[in-house]
Amino acid sequence: MKITNKLTISIDTLLKYDRPGPRYTSYPTAPVWDKDFGPERFKAKVIETNSGKDLPPLSLYFHIPFCFSLCFYCGCHSIITRKRGHAAEYIAYLKK
Numbered sequence: 849m850k851i852t853n854k855l856t857i858s859i860d861t862l863l864k865y866d867r868p869g870p871r872y873t874s875y876p877t878a879p880v881w882d883k884d885f886g887p888e889r890f891k892a893k894v895i896e897t898n899s900g901k902d903l904p905p906l907s908l909y910f911h912i913p914f915c916f917s918l919c920f921y922c923g924c925h926s927i928i929t930r931k932r933g934h935a936a937e938y939i940a941y942l943k944k
């Protein structure tokens with residue numbers, strides 16, 4: 849298999865994503881938050897999604913805030929470190 853560094857993206861794909869998007873650090877993303885979605889609907893959704901019915905998969909996002917270097921576009925809470933052990937310790941706390 850030949851590996852190249854060439855990347856081909858169609859103009860349609862570029863135009864599709866050539867617009868500001870919501871930050872990805874919350875789901876659902878902030879633009880779709882709804883003031884009608886209060887504690888009662890949240891509770892109902894928790895019950896529904898734990899009912900065992902044929903529901904779509906649940907997606908979770910966990911931000912591991914330890915990075916080797918700071919990306920110039922980063923808006924996340926990040927701690928710059930070369931110590932990989934921090935992430936393992938953090939994940940252990942998340943599991944608890």
Ligand code: SF4
Nearest residue numbers: 915918919922924926
């Ligand atoms: S510095 Fe920010 S954008 Fe870059 S990997 Fe870390 S969290 Fe992600």
